[in-house]
Amino acid sequence: MKTIKFLSVLFIAAVAASCSSIRVDADYDEAVDFTHYKTYGYLKDGVDKAEISDLDKKRILKAVDAELQKKGFTKSEKPDVLVNIFTKANKEVNINQGFGYGGYGYGGFGYGGWGPGWGWGGPWGYGGGYNAVSTHTEGTLYIDVIDASKKELVWQGVGSGVLTQDRSKKQERINEFVAQIIAKFPPQKDKK
Template sequence: MKTIKLLSLLFITAVAASCSSVRVASDYDDSVDFTRFKTYGYLKDGVDKAEISDLDKKRIFRAIDAELQKKGFTKSDKPDVLVNIFTKATKDVNVNNWGGGYGMGFGYGGWGPGWGWGGPWGWGGNYTSVSTSTEGTLYIDLIDATKKELVWQGVGSGVLTQDRNKKQDRINEFVAKIIAEFPPQKESK
């Protein structure tokens, strides 16, 4: 029984550790000089279409404001770039089934004692755990306000939390990792 408890604890620890990571990627227009952008604002029409609660939108905006301001950007009514967000979520259901035990069983070529997992006269059992998680993806688009063209996009994916006390921290983590990719560092060829 101690083995099963230990395996359960290890499984829960592994799941919890994997939940904390945010995977990010970004893409951008190679022809754009990103050093000319100094101010930002939000693209109201796009932001209004994001299918999340207004409370979560506010949390995302606070995180974006903090990260862009760390990079020297200023929020403006006449911005150089417009920020747009898009979100999506998928629910994952994880079912884990494992069993164990020992006992007498059928041997090769007839009846006989055999040791192995399970068996008609052994002890053990099957153990099942079911867990659900919601995988969220946050897209942050930067649009050249003059040309009305997308110039940069960052994407972050990871497990979301429903715990109200942890939402802002999780959103901050998503946004910080996404905005860390901006401005793009052009690779030398």
């Protein structure tokens, strides 16, 4: 029984850790000199098409404003770059089988060792085991930076992670996504 409690605590800790992590990547046009960009605005048509609630759009734009202004950019009616956002969301279902003692080839690797317990006896050797099912929404936020004069995409940042439906934590989670994405803008070109 202690093993089940320990594994349950371990599972909950793993889920909590995965909820907080955001995977971020960025791509950019290497021919662009990003030091010339000082002002920004939003690509209204693009932002309007983002398939999220207007409240979440406002939250994202608020976070983008804060992060760009921290980097010294100024919002302008005649910007150097236009910022666009779009999103994707997928419902994820996780099924975790219980791990435990497998006995004599009926549910484990080896003889009486600890293992995942594949075999006739189920995950616990001679029967038993458990399944933990959880669901969450995995969201992806894209932030595009477009050269306003050329109307060309010059940088794109992408962040993916678990979303929250808890209204009191939405702005905080959105801030995390945006901060981690904008941390990669402007790109720091490798010095050779």
